[in-house]
Amino acid sequence: MSVPVLEVQDLTVEYVSDERAVRGADRVSFTIHSGEIFGLAGESGCGKSTIANSIMRLLKDPARISNGKVLFDGTDVLGMDEAALRAWRWNNVAMVFQSAMNSLNPVTRIGEQFIDVIRTHRGGTRAAALHRAHELLKMVRIDPVRLRAYPHQLSGGQRQRIVIAMACALNPRLLILDEPTTALDVVVQQEILEQIRELQNELGFAILFITHDMSLMLELSDRIGIMYGGRIVELAPATTLRHGSRHPYTQALLGAFPPLHGPRVKLTGLAEGTKFTNIQDLEDTGEGHWVAPSDQPVLSQGELL
Amino acid sequence: MTSTAIQRTAVGPAVRIRSLSKSFTSSALFSRKKIPALRDIDLEMQRGEIVALVGESGSGKSTLARCLALLETPDSGEVLVNGKDIAGLKGAAVRKYRSEVQMVFQDPFGSLNPTFRVEHILERALALHQPEIKSKRSEMAKLVSTVGLSPDVLSSFPHELSGGQRQRIAIARVLAAKPSIILADEPTSMLDVSVRIGVLNLLHKLRDEHGITILYVTHDLASARYLSDRIAVLNEGRIVESGESVQLLDHPSHPYTQLLVGAVPDPDRDSSFDAPKRAALREQIQRWSTSANLQKHIIDESSQHWVLADESEMT
Numbered sequence A: 001m002s003v004p005v006l007e008v009q010d011l012t013v014e015y016v017s018d019e020r021a022v023r024g025a026d027r028v029s030f031t032i033h034s035g036e037i038f039g040l041a042g043e044s045g046c047g048k049s050t051i052a053n054s055i056m057r058l059l060k061d062p063a064r065i066s067n068g069k070v071l072f073d074g075t076d077v078l079g080m081d082e083a084a085l086r087a088w089r090w091n092n093v094a095m096v097f098q099s100a101m102n103s104l105n106p107v108t109r110i111g112e113q114f115i116d117v118i119r120t121h122r123g124g125t126r127a128a129a130l131h132r133a134h135e136l137l138k139m140v141r142i143d144p145v146r147l148r149a150y151p152h153q154l155s156g157g158q159r160q161r162i163v164i165a166m167a168c169a170l171n172p173r174l175l176i177l178d179e180p181t182t183a184l185d186v187v188v189q190q191e192i193l194e195q196i197r198e199l200q201n202e203l204g205f206a207i208l209f210i211t212h213d214m215s216l217m218l219e220l221s222d223r224i225g226i227m228y229g230g231r232i233v234e235l236a237p238a239t240t241l242r243h244g245s246r247h248p249y250t251q252a253l254l255g256a257f258p259p260l261h262g263p264r265v266k267l268t269g270l271a272e273g274t275k276f277t278n279i280q281d282l283e284d285t286g287e288g289h290w291v292a293p294s295d296q297p298v299l300s301q302g303e304l305l
Numbered sequence B: 001m002t003s004t005a006i007q008r009t010a011v012g013p014a015v016r017i018r019s020l021s022k023s024f025t026s027s028a029l030f031s032r033k034k035i036p037a038l039r040d041i042d043l044e045m046q047r048g049e050i051v052a053l054v055g056e057s058g059s060g061k062s063t064l065a066r067c068l069a070l071l072e073t074p075d076s077g078e079v080l081v082n083g084k085d086i087a088g089l090k091g092a093a094v095r096k097y098r099s100e101v102q103m104v105f106q107d108p109f110g111s112l113n114p115t116f117r118v119e120h121i122l123e124r125a126l127a128l129h130q131p132e133i134k135s136k137r138s139e140m141a142k143l144v145s146t147v148g149l150s151p152d153v154l155s156s157f158p159h160e161l162s163g164g165q166r167q168r169i170a171i172a173r174v175l176a177a178k179p180s181i182i183l184a185d186e187p188t189s190m191l192d193v194s195v196r197i198g199v200l201n202l203l204h205k206l207r208d209e210h211g212i213t214i215l216y217v218t219h220d221l222a223s224a225r226y227l228s229d230r231i232a233v234l235n236e237g238r239i240v241e242s243g244e245s246v247q248l249l250d251h252p253s254h255p256y257t258q259l260l261v262g263a264v265p266d267p268d269r270d271s272s273f274d275a276p277k278r279a280a281l282r283e284q285i286q287r288w289s290t291s292a293n294l295q296k297h298i299i300d301e302s303s304q305h306w307v308l309a310d311e312s313e314m315t
């Protein structure tokens, strides 16, 4: 395979305050190759956004990267100075934040925000930037007249789509999407992701895709890392994970879907009180499938509602 | 307390919405284009009923919930809650209404005040809505554990929490108000399945044990089917189909509902989607929704399943 666009090695991030210290990410390693979609899934609070923010160098106090490396095309991201970071962000890597719905400037029209991003990082005329903004809005299925709208005049999902479009504006080599579609119905979600996939085929950029939606993740990603409590507990190609997951947490994630047909069955999610502690390093089980050993039994479920 | 008791035993539905419409004017410079967010909505919710509102992004789901929460004023139509027209509420009556009818907002990043610790946010809700509670501390610990968090989060600021943790604090705040109606706008969109099931089961329990009426806004059809008694499908501001959840999803009749059902991610599907089939459905949706003579047609009487369509589509 090609050279990795992104390498995360042994990354550990801590949030330290007077009252407590939380390990946001704990010795996390993975690589993403160019043209690859890497999915990161896991329970709420397990450290997905922490990893994304570390890669972007956007962690703020009291966060501290206490160990590990982030390499982009072999360049040490954690060592970049402010000027290098500014040139690198947007042009090489763009991120859609989990708070995308809330991350647009409330007092500036959408169109101006596009023009601003495009011209600051790529230059060119206003007209060219506006033209590009039109194209991008169509890509996310929003009427370009809406370029005149202010963020509060758009629905939650419309705002999310605007931010996705903006992140694609400069054709970055790596696109980080942190829960980009929480407010989108399945139809729009699928079509946008399809668009992104097409763009990706065309331009060959890599994607780090964070979501809790396992069915979406399995459909979209090439390889997937499953996280729990700051650690990766399983890492495998999507096709392997679908039918051959080995870690009980992964199995719980895959087994807790309410079905769309058949009888309504009461589900329990991860059984009350089930916790995984002291998670071991991943072990290679062959064919790119890595699993952290665990002695927890798999949960049982299925009483009728 | 007594008035609530009386209201809860009063006859009639908890919520009755009649021909509600709401449009926004877009701010385009020269053309003042009207965006119809809601068109002629009729919706009834019985006490203790869970109704899911599903539909595409921008179809008006949040606007409908916000009208019920007195955050938007409808252009026309009527909203009766516990038999009372909410348009006429003033002063103290508005405050009382707001504690009876609580909303979980779509965006957990925007809806929690960033300058307060979680404990302050919950304490205020308790003081406002349940002043009789003496030991606020233990009540707060109970609230956060109900939504699957440890009491540690009480001393955190919202920005120190992950997306899903914030979403659960927003739910805990609503529970602190002991409402009789909950408007939940995508309350679990950032939760992983195992936690999400916990929250859905919690909502279910609130309904079973306290008879709380719930409007559940979501784009997740599977969770709508799991939680709700009835589903209403919103398309471009209109309710185009409604009925008992299982029946409706087993027999989707409106092409828009068919489109939604067909697009639910399925990891075992090989190609992503069937483009020609989808284009055909879209064409059909367009034809259905522009018909001049839309009427409700009963699909199944016993499950109150109906679809909004032109006579000619029904043969």
Ligand SMILES: Nc1ncnc2c1ncn2[C@@H]1O[C@H](COP(=O)(O)OP(=O)(O)OP(=O)(O)O)[C@@H](O)[C@H]1O
Binding pocket: A015, A016, A022, A023, A024, A043, A044, A045, A046, A047, A048, A049, A050, A051, A061, A062, A063, A098, A212, B159, B160, B161, B162, B163, B164, B165, B190
């Ligand atoms: N600024 C902060 N200060 C203290 N703790 C923090 C801070 N930011 C995050 N954390 C903690 O770090 C852990 C990981 O958070 P993170 O936001 O990375 O989770 P996540 O996997 O993105 O979760 P979600 O799916 O709910 O968004 C959580 O327990 C969170 O409470």
Ligand SMILES: Nc1ncnc2c1ncn2[C@@H]1O[C@H](COP(=O)(O)OP(=O)(O)OP(=O)(O)O)[C@@H](O)[C@H]1O
Binding pocket: A152, A153, A154, A155, A156, A157, A158, A183, A184, A185, B024, B025, B026, B035, B036, B037, B055, B056, B057, B058, B059, B060, B061, B062, B063, B064, B106
């Ligand atoms: N304050 C406003 N000014 C102008 N237009 C608005 C305003 N609020 C909402 N709209 C428009 O009304 C329509 C319905 O919006 P609403 O937020 O109800 O959609 P929604 O169904 O909740 O969508 P989503 O699933 O994306 O959150 C959208 O086209 C939106 O752009």
Ligand SMILES: [Mg+2]
Binding pocket: A048, A049, A050, A098, A178, B162, B163, B164
């Ligand atoms: Mg997150």
Ligand SMILES: [Mg+2]
Binding pocket: A155, A156, A157, B061, B062, B063, B106
């Ligand atoms: Mg909405």
